[in-house]
Amino acid sequence: MTRFLLLLSLALAACDSGSPMSEENDDTHTETTLRALATAKGLHVGAAVAAGPLASDPAYREVLGTEFNMLTAENVMKMGPLRPSPQAFSWDDADALVDFAESNDMAIRGHALVWHSSLPSWVESANWGRQELIAILQEHITAVVTRYSGRIAHWDVVNEAVGDDARRRPTLFNEVIGPEYLQMAFGFAHDADPDAKLFYNDYSAEGLGAKSDAVYALVQELLSTGTPIHGVGLQMHVTTSNPPSMDAVRSNIRRLAALGMEVHITEMDVRIPESPTDGDLVAQAQVYNDVLELCLSESACTSLVFWGFTDRHSWIPSFFPGFGAALPFDENYQPKLAYQVMQQTLSN
Numbered sequence: 001m002t003r004f005l006l007l008l009s010l011a012l013a014a015c016d017s018g019s020p021m022s023e024e025n026d027d028t029h030t031e032t033t034l035r036a037l038a039t040a041k042g043l044h045v046g047a048a049v050a051a052g053p054l055a056s057d058p059a060y061r062e063v064l065g066t067e068f069n070m071l072t073a074e075n076v077m078k079m080g081p082l083r084p085s086p087q088a089f090s091w092d093d094a095d096a097l098v099d100f101a102e103s104n105d106m107a108i109r110g111h112a113l114v115w116h117s118s119l120p121s122w123v124e125s126a127n128w129g130r131q132e133l134i135a136i137l138q139e140h141i142t143a144v145v146t147r148y149s150g151r152i153a154h155w156d157v158v159n160e161a162v163g164d165d166a167r168r169r170p171t172l173f174n175e176v177i178g179p180e181y182l183q184m185a186f187g188f189a190h191d192a193d194p195d196a197k198l199f200y201n202d203y204s205a206e207g208l209g210a211k212s213d214a215v216y217a218l219v220q221e222l223l224s225t226g227t228p229i230h231g232v233g234l235q236m237h238v239t240t241s242n243p244p245s246m247d248a249v250r251s252n253i254r255r256l257a258a259l260g261m262e263v264h265i266t267e268m269d270v271r272i273p274e275s276p277t278d279g280d281l282v283a284q285a286q287v288y289n290d291v292l293e294l295c296l297s298e299s300a301c302t303s304l305v306f307w308g309f310t311d312r313h314s315w316i317p318s319f320f321p322g323f324g325a326a327l328p329f330d331e332n333y334q335p336k337l338a339y340q341v342m343q344q345t346l347s348n
């Protein structure tokens with residue numbers, strides 16, 4: 001029997017005897033949460049948080065605080081939401097998220113200081129000169145990182161700077177400032193909070209290939225110019241039909257680690273058809289478990305963060321029509337097979 005099948009049968013046996021989630025909120029429950037099990041192994045297990053349900057849904061808050069020891073902002077720390085106008089910052093939602101994390105003793109990944117998407121229209125629509133845009137970048141990064149200095153330990157400083165063609169993405173920042181905007185962004189963040197760990201984050205750069213080679217080269221280049229970069233985030237938005245090879249992801253993590261980088265899995269979800277079969281759920285559990293086992297076995301991999309945690313709130317159905325059910329909890333906050341299998345792995 002393969003290891004996964006063994007885990008699957010253990011997970012199913014645990015379900016039959018009453019899953020921890022359906023028990024009363026007693027000690028058994030607390031000790032078997034992903035959070036407790038991951039903490040015991042020195043791993044951060046996290047979820048991206050949406051501001052709406054965090055504010056209004058007690059069940060959402062309960063599962064989030066119970067099951068995870070790390071969180072990140074799905075949207076509210078992006079420049080668009082934070083900077084409705086050049087003069088104003090809109091801190092309320094981001095503050096609420098940081099307050100929640102602190103009252104639940106959770107680590108925070110700040111996401112994301114520089115991204116070509118979710119920019120405010122006042123930034124996107126003007127014709128900036130180079131110095132003007134550098135000033136905006138500096139002011140923004142300094143204000144955000146300073147506000148949460150000492151409270152947010154990890155920041156995605158630049159998100160998705162490499163395109164699908166493995167070349168530097170021709171974003172507003174790249175075109176107006178030049179590729180050195182990356183060094184500047186990391187430098188501004190470091191000046192604002194010298195203790196924060198600063199990450200470069202991207203998608204489709206998990207395994208080996210042209211894009212992950214480009215990310216690796218980018219990290220080398222940043223290091224060679226003395227840029228304060230401490231880690232790389234591998235987003236891991238994947239499918240069951242074509243998941244990255246775990247051997248390739250392992251090699252990639254190792255070469256980044258050899259450069260001194262910490263690696264976080266930052267946005268994992270495993271999308272399956274909207275109305276999944278049992279087979280889809282098993283295949284999904286396997287992909288989640290493979291990534292968890294890989295992360296546990298590589299000392300450079302210190303955080304595994306999901307892009308949400310419940311199928312009730314996920315970006316997948318609107319961004320990948322026909323797909324859904326991508327997260328470890330279903331729409332009613334019940335743990336799915338992926339959860340059960342990861343729980344078995346963390347218990348071992």
Ligand code: XIL
Binds near residue numbers: 159267
């Ligand atoms: C997505 C959010 O989930 C959506 O709600 C939003 O409309 C667009 O952004 N890579 C990233 C994330 O780094 O910030 C993106 O989040 C998903 C892809």
